[in-house]
Amino acid sequence: MHILVLGAAGMxxxxxxxxxxxxxxxxxxxxTRMTLQDVVAPAQPAxxxxxxxxxxxDFAVAGAAEKLVAERPDVIFHLAAIVSGEAELDFDKxxxxxxxxxxxxxxxxRLIGNGYKPRVVFTSSIAVxxxxxxxxxxxxxxxxxxxxxGTQKAIDELLLADYTRRGFMDGIGIRLPTICIRPGLPNKxxxxxxxxxxREPLAGKEAILPVSDDVRHWVASPxxxxxxxxxxxxxxxxxxxxxxxxxxxxKMAPAVLRHRIALTPDAELERYRPDDAIAxxxxxxxxxx
Amino acid sequence: MHILVLGAAGMxxxxxxxxxxxxxxxxxxxxTRMTLQDVVAPAQPAxxxxxxxxxxxDFAVAGAAEKLVAERPDVIFHLAAIVSGEAELDFDKxxxxxxxxxxxxxxxxRLIGNGYKPRVVFTSSIAVxxxxxxxxxxxxxxxxxxxxxGTQKAIDELLLADYTRRGFMDGIGIRLPTICIRPGLPNKxxxxxxxxxxREPLAGKEAILPVSDDVRHWVASPxxxxxxxxxxxxxxxxxxxxxxxxxxxxKMAPAVLRHRIALTPDAELERYRPDDAIAxxxxxxxxxx
Numbered sequence: 415m416h417i418l419v420l421g422a423a424g425m426x427x428x429x430x431x432x433x434x435x436x437x438x439x440x441x442x443x444x445x446t447r448m449t450l451q452d453v454v455a456p457a458q459p460a461x462x463x464x465x466x467x468x469x470x471x472d473f474a475v476a477g478a479a480e481k482l483v484a485e486r487p488d489v490i491f492h493l494a495a496i497v498s499g500e501a502e503l504d505f506d507k508x509x510x511x512x513x514x515x516x517x518x519x520x521x522x523x524r525l526i527g528n529g530y531k532p533r534v535v536f537t538s539s540i541a542v543x544x545x546x547x548x549x550x551x552x553x554x555x556x557x558x559x560x561x562x563x564g565t566q567k568a569i570d571e572l573l574l575a576d577y578t579r580r581g582f583m584d585g586i587g588i589r590l591p592t593i594c595i596r597p598g599l600p601n602k603x604x605x606x607x608x609x610x611x612x613r614e615p616l617a618g619k620e621a622i623l624p625v626s627d628d629v630r631h632w633v634a635s636p637x638x639x640x641x642x643x644x645x646x647x648x649x650x651x652x653x654x655x656x657x658x659x660x661x662x663x664x665k666m667a668p669a670v671l672r673h674r675i676a677l678t679p680d681a682e683l684e685r686y687r688p689d690d691a692i693a694x695x696x697x698x699x700x701x702x703x
Numbered sequence: 704m705h706i707l708v709l710g711a712a713g714m715x716x717x718x719x720x721x722x723x724x725x726x727x728x729x730x731x732x733x734x735t736r737m738t739l740q741d742v743v744a745p746a747q748p749a750x751x752x753x754x755x756x757x758x759x760x761d762f763a764v765a766g767a768a769e770k771l772v773a774e775r776p777d778v779i780f781h782l783a784a785i786v787s788g789e790a791e792l793d794f795d796k797x798x799x800x801x802x803x804x805x806x807x808x809x810x811x812x813r814l815i816g817n818g819y820k821p822r823v824v825f826t827s828s829i830a831v832x833x834x835x836x837x838x839x840x841x842x843x844x845x846x847x848x849x850x851x852x853g854t855q856k857a858i859d860e861l862l863l864a865d866y867t868r869r870g871f872m873d874g875i876g877i878r879l880p881t882i883c884i885r886p887g888l889p890n891k892x893x894x895x896x897x898x899x900x901x902r903e904p905l906a907g908k909e910a911i912l913p914v915s916d917d918v919r920h921w922v923a924s925p926x927x928x929x930x931x932x933x934x935x936x937x938x939x940x941x942x943x944x945x946x947x948x949x950x951x952x953x954k955m956a957p958a959v960l961r962h963r964i965a966l967t968p969d970a971e972l973e974r975y976r977p978d979d980a981i982a983x984x985x986x987x988x989x990x991x992x
Contacts, residue, residue, distance in 0.1 A: 505869065556845045558864070565865040569858045575847070576854040580794065 415443040418487035420473055420519070421494035423452035425596055426537065429636070430491060435462050440489060451482060452494070474515025479522035486526065489533045492519060497603035498541060498563035505562060512566035520573055524582040534574065534585040540632055542568040542589060551632075553589075561604065591632040608633055616676050635674075642670045660701045668692050704732040707776035709762055709808070710783030712741035714885055715826065718925070719780060724751050729778060740771060741783070763804025768811035775815065778822045781808060787830060787852035789891035794851060801855035809862055813871040823863065823874040829921055831857040831878060840921075842878075850893065880921040897922055905965050924963075931959045949990045957981050 417434060421427045431450060438445055450456035451469040459466050471478050473494055483490070494515065501508025516536075523532060541564030542557045557568040574585040595616075596609040607624050608631060614621035643658075645666040650658045668689050675688040706723060710716045720739060727734055739745035740758040748755050760767050762783055772779070783804065790797025805825075812821060830853030831846045846857040863874040884905075885898040896913050897920060903910035932947075934955035939947045957978050964977040 554845050556843050557861070559861070560868075562865050562869070565861050569861050572846070572848070572854050572858050572861075576851050579849075580851070 415440060415445050415489065416447040416449070416485065416487040417445055417489045417491070418449045418451065418482060419491045419493065420451050420482070421492070422450035422456040422468075423454050424493060426590070426593060427452065427456070427491075427493050430493070431456075431459070435459055435466075438463055443488075449482070449485075449487060472511075474511045474518060476518075479515075479518040480525075483519070483522045483526060483532075486530050487532060489535070490519075490523075492516065492534060492536045495537070495567075496563070497601055498539075498561055499604040499606070500602035501563040501566065502561050502604065503602075508562050508566060512563065513569055516566075516570045517573060520577050520583070524577060524580075531581065531583055534583045536570060536574055536585060536587045538567045538571050538587040538589045539564060540589050540591050542571065563604075591634045594633045594635050605631070638670060638674055642666060645670055664696045667696055704729060704734050704778065705736040705738070705774065705776045706734055706778045706780070707738045707740065707771060708745075708780045708782065709740050709771070710781070711739035711745040711757075712743050713782060715879070715882060716741065716745070716780075716782050719782070720745075720748070724748055724755070727752055732777075738771070738774075738776060761800075763800045763807060765807075768804075768807040769814075772808070772811050772815060772821075775819050776821060778824070779808075779812075781805065781823060781825045784826070784856075785852070786890055786892035787828075787850055788893040788895070790852040790855065791850050791893065792891075797851050797855060801852065802858055805855075805859045806862060809866050809872070813866060813869075820870065820872055823872045825859060825863055825874060825876045827856045827860050827876040827878045828853060829878050829880050831860065852893075880923045883922045883924050894920070927959060927963055931955060934959055953985045956985055 417440065419427055419431055419434075422431055427450075431448070434440060434445060434448065446464050448462070448464065448466045449469060450466065451471065451473060453470070453472050455470045456468045458468055469482065471482075473479055473482060494511070496504070496508050496511045501512060520534075523530065523534070540551075541561060542559055543551055543555055544558035544560045544564070548555065557564075557571075559565045559568050571587045574583075574587050577583055578585040592603075592605040592608045594609050595613045596606065597613075607622070611621045611623055642663065646658045646662040649662040649666055650656070653662075671692050672688045675691055677686060677688065677691070706729065708716055708720055708723075711720055716739075720737070723729060723734060723737065735753050737751070737753065737755045738758060739755065740760065740762060742759070742761050744759045745757045747757055758771065760770075762768055762771060783800070785793070785797045785800045790801060809823075812819065812823070829840075830850060831848055832840055832844055833847035833849045833853070837844065846853075846860075848854045848857050860876045863872075863876050866872055867874040881892075881894040881897045883898050884902045885895065886902075896911070900910045900912055931952065935947045935951040938951040938955055939945070942951075960981050961977045964980055966975060966977065966980070
């Protein structure tokens with residue numbers, strides 16, 4: 415199986431590539447080749463059990479998409495995008511990359527024809543949704559994006575669905591929330607401050623909250639979530655069970671989450687501990703039935 | 704006020720043009736000029752109180768949109784489109800006209816700048832919606848179009864909303880249902896048979912229903928609806944009232960609708976009259992509160 419990753423040098427692209435290299439397989443198929451593309455040079459992996467090529471190019475210029483798909487990769491992860499803040503500041507660039515680039519990619523796949531029908535995994539965004547929000551936002555909530563970025567992602571989803579219905583590809587869009595905590599310096603995403611307000615205090619620095627403190631937002635910290643799931647599975651296995659119970663999760667939560675929590679000076683003065691915060695959080699989550 | 708109508712030679716375009724010429728005004732402004740565009744030559748109106756120009760061109764080729772908006776029309780009705788059946792049969796043509804053409808128009812308006820901000824009225828379609836449908840389909844129902852045509856209209860709506868939010872225009876999209884009864888020959892709309900099954904029997908001809916007879920669909924017959932409203936207003940005025948009551952509508956319904964109804968031979972044999980059908984329909988509509 416040949417996997418092409420567009421936007422491989424970004425945060426999600428790097429994490430995805432790392433994981434695919436480690437697993438050596440995707441679903442039930444062995445990976446036999448990978449191609450990593452980005453507009454800045456993707457890092458060449460040190461060792462992998464199969465050939466990994468890198469391509470440095472703007473995928474949204476004429477002819478680029480055709481070259482990228484010419485060798486018919488079986489799975490294409492399309493993560494390449496201009497982030498929200500930049501797409502809002504530079505109208506033309508946002509539409510060129512996020513809409514035209516994606517459409518060029520889909521058309522390049524379509525025009526190969528001859529039965530070529532790759533799996534296309536597209537990272538959309540919760541920015542396709544617009545206020546006012548209900549308490550629970552389902553996939554059936556309508557798309558009234560508040561930014562050009564969300565507009566472009568919503569349009570890409572519509573294209574992906576139509577091209578899939580037509581039989582040109584097997585596409586799926588995933589609406590990612592804000593991924594926290596971004597390492598290193600902030601990027602130009604409008605939601606970047608969600609990482610800042612978590613990262614900077616952990617490093618003992620001040621962080622500015624640019625929105626009202628009653629703003630609710632959906633974020634994902636994949637590492638903690640994945641490790642909590644893995645630890646809970648291990649706990650279930652050690653207890654001789656083939657299934658995870660809510661108690662397994664509650665039992666492993668302190669070990670997985672303790673070092674990820676920084677207390678306020680006030681809480682520390684009151685001898686409040688991270689474990690108290692975790693216990694309170696665990697208590698506040700209803701047991702699923 | 705200068706009004707530009709794109710797609711002026713189509714059914715809705717002709718009806719709209721006729722009405723604007725008759726009224727001589729739109730909202731509170733006098734019309735001082737009109738430009739009628741279509742890919743087939745729009746008819747030159749016989750007499751009008753102001754200059755009416757006609758343009759025959761494909762609005763979706765490079766440079767066409769710029770020319771059309773160069774004289775900064777105040778209101779643009781954008782009705783030009785490839786209909787559903789044709790957009791489904793000819794993938795490239797549908798996307799070129801319904802998506803690229805609309806985007807070229809919006810960009811041509813945007814790039815004039817200098818405070819130019821026309822009213823853009825875009826005819827979208829109920830094809831933006833996809834099954835399964837709830838009993839009532841509101842504007843907040845999500846867009847999962849089942850055809851490329853609906854996909855293109857949904858994308859255009861997203862563009863219109865973003866360009867409006869950015870301040871490039873004052874856009875509004877209207878999701879038209881199937882307009883019945885289309886005069887003359889069927890066009891290439893997938894929904895054309897809704898007109899056929901009404902038009903052909905009225906002319907004593909056979910019509911084929913290509914879908915199951917429990918299919919429910921949303922149609923609009925603007926003339927009957929407009930005349931029923933006008934007659935009801937007149938009835939209210941004659942009764943010395945400034946407002947229309949449900950009884951006014953019920954009273955005028957037979958006169959407006961009687962000649963629009965063709966009975967089945969079975970119903971005729973049973974001495975059922977069109978007025979009986981209208982009375983039954985009026986009784987079945989709950990009085991609004």
